[in-house]
Amino acid sequence: MFDIVYLLEMIGIIAFAISGMIVARAKNMDPVGVFTIGFITAMGGGTLRDLILDNHPVYWIQHQEMPLLILLLSVVFSYWNRVDRIRAARIVIPDAIGLGVFSILGAQLALDLGHSLFIAALLGVMTGTFGGALRDTMCNEVPQIFRKDQIYASISFVGCWLYFLCVWLLDSQAISLTIGLVFIAVVRILAVRFDIRLQRDASPH
Template identity: 40%
Template sequence: MLLMLYLIAITAEAMTGALSAGRRGMDWFGVVLIACITALGGGSVRDVLLGHYPLTWVKHPEYLILTSIAALVTIFIAPLMRHLRSLFLVLDALGLVAFTLIGCMTALDMGLSMTVAAVSGVITGVFGGILRDIFCNDIPLIFRRELYASVSFAAAWCFLLCQYAGLPVEQGTLITLFGGLLLRLLAIRFRWEMPKFVYKDGH
């Protein structure tokens, strides 16, 4: 089931990446690259930081092909995207939580501590989007809109506490998925935001 979610998640993330590249007027090659980075970048950053080789897409090059196709399809159905916005928000929220879960599990499988597992979950969840924004020369969006990284953080700890409490992995996964999805959708609906830190100095 998590694999299924993962495939949906990388497809949805690839499509958001392709739209970002389109906003910058990139060529098709750039669109495919940004899509792959958005979908697979979070997991790659995690694996490189943890020294967890080979990376997912090196082991499963078919994921690269899937995200590339998703990017090319996006180019053609872009005019329809406007009408699918709500669907996308749900898929993106699912992806965020699924990536976070996979990041936590990867770190736990490597025998790392819970703090590192939480960080690994958040990195997997949010770094694809951060890299997308850096490559498109934007300030990363995730720190400026409704709860997003915080949902990843909450989901990571929810799963880790379920594990710590001795629940079976399947139950922890389900609880985290529903809780995380709910939190993200409520945050979008009611525009919940983290408090912002605004600092001005004489520079």
Template identity: 55%
Template sequence: MALPELIYALEFVGILAFAISGMLEAQNRDMDPVGVFAIACITAFGGGTLRDVILDHQPVYWISHQEFPIIILLLTLGFSYIPKLRAIPARFMVLPDAIGLGIFTVLGTQLALKMGVPVFSACLLGVITGTFGGLARDIICNEVPFIFRKEHLYASCALAGALTFWMLTFWFTTDAVPILGGMSVTVLMRLLSVYFDLRLQRH
């Protein structure tokens, strides 16, 4: 698979993953379909939109790829009106959220580096890309955002993935392996932190 096709495929998976995590949280808050759609879009597109604004990267991603808001709208209808989907426990939000975090962190870092942003700033933009949608989702849903909670690792997982991507670019001539490597580090760190109760601060 060529790099542009790989990036598009990962963007597709990441958007769906974050949208589903947003829908699960909105359902947990007993929102109507309009609320579910809004929270799903904010979660899926929030980080990328902020990144594009900071980098002056136009047009903003979801504007030039209208298929993604349309897909989220169709998913919203399913979540809102199919009882079995509405019964999905909110705890399952951890997996899609981790997948979205990994994908968008690395793709945000890759775009920033491609646009000539210095390494550490590019990694921070990757972290912003991966975390801001979830942060906005949690604030709107009156939750303390994952990124600010002591209970498990979150932003540090994203930063580790971003740095892994950057380091792997020295060993590979294309970004395909570094993207998959950085994404895997982020997702695995996030899931392991939840499973083993890993924290930056214990008390």
């Protein structure tokens, strides 16, 4: 089970880091900026979660290979010319993958530390969304979690509860993890593709 979780963590970190680096390149940042935005996108949510749960040392200090991986990715994104062809709109897929992975893993860590399902779901949402919120704020954009034209945090919240339900019904954490994170990632992508929103502007009279 540890190997599966570690693999998912790496996938989530790579996905979120890439989403941050795409935005950083679109904003014409230098290599330091590309690394910084990639790092805070990938590690921001997990760091907030660990601080709230008093879980020390925080994840990226325990796993120094992850910041090194982000550093290598930032070098590629800074000096590989083809990256310039990637539009900022393309962050949807890696961002959705990161949202799914970190929402579920954040919720599970909270459960492992003895917290209730509701608190675990909230911490899952924080883990999955905070890094992206920092990315957007530092890139002078309205965070996706606060945009009226986005359905984002609610997908994470529902996905966490689906994960809890699957654990109870299937008695398999690995399968439940997969179902929960795939649900969040796929629904997020579909919501963007088909412009699904929680609220729409009232039609003018």
